[in-house]
Amino acid sequence: MELLKETIEQKGDVLSENILKVDTFLNHLIEPDLMDEIGKEFARFFRGTRITKVMTIESGGIAPAIMTAVHLHVPLLFAKKAEPSTMTHPLTCSVHSFTKNNDYSLCVEKEAIEPDDRVLFIDDFLANGEAFKGICSLISQAGAELSGVGICIEKAWQNGRQMIDKADIPYLCLASIQSMSPENGIVWSERT
Ligand code: 5GP
Numbered sequence: 144m145e146l147l148k149e150t151i152e153q154k155g156d157v158l159s160e161n162i163l164k165v166d167t168f169l170n171h172l173i174e175p176d177l178m179d180e181i182g183k184e185f186a187r188f189f190r191g192t193r194i195t196k197v198m199t200i201e202s203g204g205i206a207p208a209i210m211t212a213v214h215l216h217v218p219l220l221f222a223k224k225a226e227p228s229t230m231t232h233p234l235t236c237s238v239h240s241f242t243k244n245n246d247y248s249l250c251v252e253k254e255a256i257e258p259d260d261r262v263l264f265i266d267d268f269l270a271n272g273e274a275f276k277g278i279c280s281l282i283s284q285a286g287a288e289l290s291g292v293g294i295c296i297e298k299a300w301q302n303g304r305q306m307i308d309k310a311d312i313p314y315l316c317l318a319s320i321q322s323m324s325p326e327n328g329i330v331w332s333e334r335t
Contacts, residue, residue: 144317182210203223208265256285272303
């Protein structure tokens with residue numbers, strides 16, 4: 144998606160060969176028109192796959208995921224990183240954080256996913272696929288089906304892409320990075 148790639152080139156900050164900072168349009172300050180275009184793009188791609196629910200993880204995935212849900216006209220469920228005392232029947236799993244290098248637990252209310260749900264997982268980044276594994280676990284605990292994965296920014300050399308290719312699920316990434324460095328910037332991959 145050219146608009147996302149241009150925004151990354153103009154406003155993204157390559158902190159290292161593995162970390163891209165996108166705090167001025169996606170992860171902290173959020174650019175609503177860009178999120179709307181991202182939502183439209185995912186909705187166009189997944190419209191034929193009979194999605195009944197969009198899922199993401201707080202907080203980085205929420206903006207692109209809610210706009211996707213708006214354009215697909217389905218609810219958004221975001222997995223929480225801390226279990227609130229108000230949650231009555233939590234489904235939980237443990238995830239390793241790529242950026243923080245620690246483990247955290249994810250939880251969703253059991254009643255929020257139905258066994259007949261066809262879930263589209265949307266996230267801001269795909270790195271080693273740990274968040275993807277966690278979401279797969281929650282969906283399978285609910286007896287539902289993962290029917291698609293949409294990623295805004297994929298770092299193609301890390302393990303996540305291979306994991307999703309193996310799972311053979313409809314997949315769209317809007318900006319695939321082949322490599323990056325603070326000195327030389329970003330090299331795009333043509334994969335989607
Ligand atoms: P994974 O679970 O695939 O290893 O990593 C994906 C998660 O880690 C995303 O939900 C995102 O929050 C975070 N992440 C991974 N790589 C980056 C990155 O380069 N920049 C930022 N800002 N977040 C990242």
